[in-house]
Every structure is written in C-alpha cells, then in structure tokens.
Amino acid sequence: MGASRLIERYHELKAYLIWSDQDVQHIVAAASVLEPHLSLLIDDFYAEIDRHPNASKVIAGGAAQIERLKGTLLRWLHELFGGIYDAAYIERRWRVGWRHVEIGLDPVYVNVALGRLRLGLCRCLQENWKGEPRRLDMTIQSLNKLLDLDLAIIQDAYRAENIAQLQRAERLATLGQVAGGVAHELRNPLNVVKTSVYYLLNARNPSSEKRAEHLRRIERQIESADNVITALANFAKMPLPKLSPVSVASVVHDVLEMNPPGTSIHVQTDLPDSLPQVLVDVDQIGIVFGNLVRNARDAMSQGGSLGLRGREVDGGVEVDVVDTGIGIPPEDLVRIMEPLYSTKARGLGLGLAIARAILERNQGSLRVISNVGRGSTFTVRLIASLNDGAGT
Amino acid sequence: MTAPPGSKILLVDDDIDICRNLTDILTDLGYQVDAAYDGPSALDLVRKSSYDVALLDLKMPGMDGLELYREIKKERAGTVALIVTAYASAATTKEALMAGAWRVLSKPVNLPDVLRLVDQVLNQPLVLVVDDDRSLCANLWDLLRDRGYRVGLAYNSSEAVAQLRDAHYKVVLIDMKIPDGNGGEVFLRIREADPKVKTILITGYPLEMDDVVARVLAEGADAVCYKPFDVPKLLGALQTLAGPGGDAAKESASRNPA
Numbered sequence: 001m002g003a004s005r006l007i008e009r010y011h012e013l014k015a016y017l018i019w020s021d022q023d024v025q026h027i028v029a030a031a032s033v034l035e036p037h038l039s040l041l042i043d044d045f046y047a048e049i050d051r052h053p054n055a056s057k058v059i060a061g062g063a064a065q066i067e068r069l070k071g072t073l074l075r076w077l078h079e080l081f082g083g084i085y086d087a088a089y090i091e092r093r094w095r096v097g098w099r100h101v102e103i104g105l106d107p108v109y110v111n112v113a114l115g116r117l118r119l120g121l122c123r124c125l126q127e128n129w130k131g132e133p134r135r136l137d138m139t140i141q142s143l144n145k146l147l148d149l150d151l152a153i154i155q156d157a158y159r160a161e162n163i164a165q166l167q168r169a170e171r172l173a174t175l176g177q178v179a180g181g182v183a184h185e186l187r188n189p190l191n192v193v194k195t196s197v198y199y200l201l202n203a204r205n206p207s208s209e210k211r212a213e214h215l216r217r218i219e220r221q222i223e224s225a226d227n228v229i230t231a232l233a234n235f236a237k238m239p240l241p242k243l244s245p246v247s248v249a250s251v252v253h254d255v256l257e258m259n260p261p262g263t264s265i266h267v268q269t270d271l272p273d274s275l276p277q278v279l280v281d282v283d284q285i286g287i288v289f290g291n292l293v294r295n296a297r298d299a300m301s302q303g304g305s306l307g308l309r310g311r312e313v314d315g316g317v318e319v320d321v322v323d324t325g326i327g328i329p330p331e332d333l334v335r336i337m338e339p340l341y342s343t344k345a346r347g348l349g350l351g352l353a354i355a356r357a358i359l360e361r362n363q364g365s366l367r368v369i370s371n372v373g374r375g376s377t378f379t380v381r382l383i384a385s386l387n388d389g390a391g392t
Numbered sequence: 393m394t395a396p397p398g399s400k401i402l403l404v405d406d407d408i409d410i411c412r413n414l415t416d417i418l419t420d421l422g423y424q425v426d427a428a429y430d431g432p433s434a435l436d437l438v439r440k441s442s443y444d445v446a447l448l449d450l451k452m453p454g455m456d457g458l459e460l461y462r463e464i465k466k467e468r469a470g471t472v473a474l475i476v477t478a479y480a481s482a483a484t485t486k487e488a489l490m491a492g493a494w495r496v497l498s499k500p501v502n503l504p505d506v507l508r509l510v511d512q513v514l515n516q517p518l519v520l521v522v523d524d525d526r527s528l529c530a531n532l533w534d535l536l537r538d539r540g541y542r543v544g545l546a547y548n549s550s551e552a553v554a555q556l557r558d559a560h561y562k563v564v565l566i567d568m569k570i571p572d573g574n575g576g577e578v579f580l581r582i583r584e585a586d587p588k589v590k591t592i593l594i595t596g597y598p599l600e601m602d603d604v605v606a607r608v609l610a611e612g613a614d615a616v617c618y619k620p621f622d623v624p625k626l627l628g629a630l631q632t633l634a635g636p637g638g639d640a641a642k643e644s645a646s647r648n649p650a
Contacts, residue, residue: 180479183478183479184451184478184479187478187479187498187499187500188407188410188478188499190499190500191407191410191476191478191499191500191501192407192409192410192413193500194500194501194503195410195413195414195417195500195501195503196413198417198503199413199416199417199420202417202420202503203416203417203420204420205420206420210416214413214416217409217412217413220409221409301453301454344453345406345451345452345453345456346406346451346453
C-alpha cells in the first residue's frame with residue numbers, strides 16, 4: 001500500500017470522526033491517569049487470548065513470545081497516548097494489521113481484542129478519574145475515536161493483504177491453465193519435429209525425397225508452434241480498437257467468405273438493411289464473428305444449420321449466431337469464455353476469450369444460451385453509430 | 393533393432409504428420425504399419441486384421457484414444473495399447489491403465505523408448521482364452537496380462553479359429569464346456585486351425601467330463617486345469633508351454649539395452 005494514500009485515508013477518517021486538537025489534549029491528559037495500570041490491562045488482555053484457542057493458536061512461541069508481545073502491546077499503548085499521530089504512527093499501525101494477517105489471525109479476534117482493551121481502558125479511566133465528570137465523558141469519547149481510527153487502519157491492512165493473497169492464488173491457477181493449454185498446442189508440433197529428426201538421423205535407406213519431405217514437415221511444424229506463441233502474445237496485448245461506422249451485414253458477409261462453414265451446414269442470414277450501422281473496429285469484429293462461426297461449424301460436425309440474425313436494440317444492434325449443434329453442458333457454459341479453456345481436441349481455447357475481450361474494448365458484449373443436443377445461440381451486442389440512422 | 397517378421401502396429405492420431413513420421417520410422421525398421429486418423433476408421437482396421445501394438449493418441453476429436461482402446465479391446469483383446477498424450481494428469485493415466493492400456497507415454501515421444509516397448513510387447517507370449525463365461529475371461533485377462541502375457545479372448549470356437557488364423561498364439565486355454573460344441577470338438581477345431589499351438593484344458597466338472605478330458609489329453613492336449621483355478625498351477629503350466637511372461641522379458645531387456 002502506498003504510504004501517501006494511507007496518510008490521506010487517515011486524514012479523511014479523522015475528518016469523518018471530527019478529530020480535533022482538543023481530542024489530542026484529552027488523550028495526553030488521560031495518559032497520566034492510565035500509566036500506572038497499563039501492565040495490569042496487558043496481563044488481562046493476554047489471559048483472555050489464552051482462553052480462546054482460535055486466537056491463541058497463532059502464538060506459537062510460548063511464554064517467551066507472550067512476554068515479547070506484552071512489550072509490544074505496551075509500546076503500542078504508549079504510542080496511542082503519545083499525542084503524535086503522524087505518518088510514522090500510521091505506518092506502524094498499518095504494520096500491526098498486516099502482521100496479524102501474516103500470522104493467520106482471524107480478523108474477528110482483532111476486533112474483539114481491541115474491544116476488550118477499550119473496555120479495560122474506559123473502566124480504568126472511570127475508576128481513577130480525579131477531575132470533572134464532564135471532562136471524563138469527553139476524554140472517553142476522544143479515546144473511542146482514536147481506537148476506531150486505529151482499528152480502521154488495521155482493517156485496511158487486512159483487506160489489502162487478503163486481496164494480495166487472492167491475487168497470488170489466481171495467478172498460480174492461471175499459470176496452471178496456461179501450462180496445460182500451451183502444452184497441448186506446442187507438444188503436438190514438437191512431437192512431429194522430434195520424430196522427423198529421429199527419422200533423418202536413424203533411417204537406414206532414406207531416399208532424397210523422403211529426406212526433403214521430413215525437412216519440409218519440420219519447417220511447417222515450427223511455423224505452427226510459432227503461431228501458438230503469436231496467438232498468445234496477441235491475446236495478451238490486444239491493440240486498442242480503431243472505431244468506425246460499418247454495416248453488420250457486410251462484416252458477416254466477409255466472415256462467411258473467409259470461414260466457409262462447409263456443404264453440410266445450411267447458412268441463413270437475416271440482417272435487414274434497416275439495421276443502423278455499428279461503431280466498431282472492423283478487423284477486430286471480424287475476428288469475433290470468425291471465431292463464433294468456426295465454433296458453430298465445429299459444433300455441427302454432422303451438419304446442421306447456422307443462423308445469423310440481427311435486430312436493433314436500444315442504442316445498438318444485437319446479432320444472434322445460432323447453431324443446431326451438440327450444445328454446451330451447463331458446467332462448461334460457465335467457463336467457455338475463460339482464456340485457455342477448451343473442450344476441443346485441438347486448439348488453444350482462446351477463441352471466445354478473445355471474442356469477449358474484443359467486444360469489451362468495442363463497448364459491446366457477448367452472451368450465450370445453449371441446450372445440450374439442440375444447439376447454442378451466441379448473442380453479440382454492438383453500439384450503434386450515432387452519426388447515421390439506417391444502414392448503407 | 394529389427395522387427396520380427398509379421399509384427400503389426402496400428403497408429404492412430406488425428407495429426408496426419410505424426411502418423412506419417414511414425415510410419416516412416418517403423419516401416420524402415422521392418423514393421424508392418426497401418427495408420428488411421430480417427431477412432432471409427434481405426435476400428436474398421438482392427439475388425440479386418442489383428443495388431444500386436446496399437447499406438448493411440450489420447451486427445452482426438454470425436455472418439456478419444458481411451459474410448460477407442462476400450463472398443464479395440466472388445467474386438468482384439470490381445471492387442472497391446474500404448475497411449476500417447478501431450479498433457480497427462482495423474483487421473484487420466486490411472487484411468488487408461490485401469491482400462492487395460494499398457495503404458496501412457498508423453499509427447500513429444502521418445503522414439504528409443506517406444507521402440508523398446510514395442511520390442512518388449514513382441515516378446516510377451518500370446519495366449520488365447522476360449523470361454524463363453526465373459527467374467528472369467530475378464531479375470532483371466534487381468535491375471536495373465538499382469539504376468540506379462542498378451543491375452544486374446546474368444547467366446548466360442550469360431551471366434552477362436554478366426555483369432556488363431558490372424559495371430560501367432562503360443563497357448564490356447566480351452567473351456568471344455570462352451571455353447572457351440574463340446575470341448576473335445578473345440579479342441580479338434582483349434583488343432584486343425586493351428587497344429588503347433590499348445591493347449592491347456594479348463595474344466596469345472598471333473599467327474600462328468602472325466603472321459604472327455606482323458607480322451608482329449610490322449611489326442612494331444614498338453615495340460616488340464618480345474619475350476620476354481622489353482623492359480624500358481626495354471627501359471628506354472630503356462631510358463632512351461634509358452635515360456636515366461638513379459639516381466640522376465642523386461643528384465644533381460646534392461647540388462648541388455650538396445
């Protein structure tokens with residue numbers, strides 16, 4: 001966490017609680033009343049922790065560690081009543097929180113432990129107060145504000161560390177997924193290369209044609225391995241879209257030209273001229289529809305029909321890509337747009353992840369419904385171009 | 393390393409290049425090789441002829457390598473499967489081995505390893521079990537496969553004769569009571585199909601079958617085993633007639649690396 005953000009936060013919270021110089025004076029005055037009783041309060045604090053296994057289990061070092069911790073708590077209390085709440089103070093408070101996450105203490109124990117300390121301090125003030133009762137009330141109010149501020153900083157540290165832990169776990173999971181996806185796509189070409197090399201090195205009577213054939217094969221497979229890396233790299237750093245108004249019908253037409261679904265698939269397009277033009281990066285949106293059309297084709301290896309139907313919606317255009325293929329089981333449906341998730345024997349599993357990422361950058365969206373055995377409908381939503389009503 | 397005459401290998405991979413490469417390498421070594429690019433066409437090949445080894449890619453569109461092996465095993469239980477995969481989880485490997493595949497190999501394949509394994513398979517004696525009791529066949533398959541024998545299964549005498557025609561079996565285990573004819577006739581048909589093959593008779597009815605068993609033994613059957621099996625005795629008879637199973641072959645292979 002950046003120190004400046006933390007200080008800013010602290011000041012904001014101080015303002016929220018109406019913390020003033022008067023509060024500082026109250027606290028400093030309370031310090032002299034409390035000082036003789038602090039070590040008793042600390043003993044009570046650790047005696048209580050000892051009665052709660054879920055709290056005490058994080059103290060692994062026995063009596064010696066408890067003695068050290070008592071010293072730490074005493075310093076913490078001295079600082080609390082020191083009257084100087086500067087950047088160094090905030091930083092130390094934040095570290096207290098962070099340290100408690102690190103040792104694995106459930107945050108509820110931080111709350112209740114601080115609550116117990118608060119009770120002890122207030123009771124101690126009440127029992128030993130020699131001044132005006134009205135001033136006692138104000139002092140207790142100031143003490144509560146100060147403790148609330150401390151608690152807020154500690155909880156902030158908890159949240160920051162928890163987020164960091166989650167991100168570490170997610171990074172590891174992603175790495176595993178990448179390893180699996182890349183392994184498939186790279187080891188197949190490597191397998192061909194390796195066996196061709198073996199043949200070239202070991203065959204007894206290879207003709208010159210055979211040798212040339214294997215060398216060409218090696219070259220081709222290196223190319224295909226390289227394409228895998230390129231696809232991954234492109235996905236990782238997708239360029240910003242260059243938006244321009246285009247007609248959906250012409251995009252779809254080009255996509256079908258480039259990705260013919262095959263003779264066993266009946267294609268039906270319904271993209272009326274009345275549809276408004278959409279504002280998209282035409283190359284990127286071509287990739288989206290290309291991926292959807294190829295997926296639809298793969299889902300209908302036994303043939304079927306592919307529908308591309310557009311309609312105007314509020315501020316945009318929606319295009320359904322409808323297939324009558326094998327459909328997607330619910331457990332896959334929630335994951336198909338994750339990068340490197342694939343249910344096919346070949347392919348990296350980037351098609352839908354790329355489609356979704358592109359659409360997000362083009363202010364569009366992608367959704368899907370599917371019935372196993374009946375087919376799937378992917379709906380692409382795009383924004384309409386404002387400077388023009390009807391299509392070209 | 394040269395292939396023993398007539399050894400046949402089936403390659404199945406949806407990657408045509410890898411099929412071509414392995415075909416080149418194995419053909420160069422003298423193996424007979426057939427390749428298929430998907431499960432159903434591989435099964436067509438398996439129905440037409442018998443293979444010693446099937447090298448199967450695990451991840452293929454449609455029928456995957458493991459499903460394919462389960463089908464192959466129904467048709468030709470004596471074919472030994474090596475499954476090849478780019479990314480095997482422990483669970484996948486376990487499932488493949490449970491289904492009876494012999495080894496799971498990772499891509500890119502190490503050719504010397506593959507060739508050594510193929511060589512080992514060819515050194516595992518082929519044993520044919522002729523019995524209409526499918527559970528018993530399955531048990532014998534597991535038991536004998538574990539001891540390093542390749543095990544073909546035939547559920548009646550016609551299947552047995554067809555199998556003997558397609559592959560070089562060393563020993564046939566014959567159940568003396570199967571639906572299409574009594575054990576004595578089955579024995580004669582098997583003898584006729586392959587005069588050199590050794591035979592072990594299996595019978596669960598020592599008393600009522602005694603006459604038949606005695607007669608068949610007199611006609612040249614090599615041994616008799618009674619149900620329920622005395623397993624060490626059965627293995628002893630097999631070892632005498634077929635030679636030691638593949639475990640011994642494996643040991644000698646590791647002592648004399650190719």
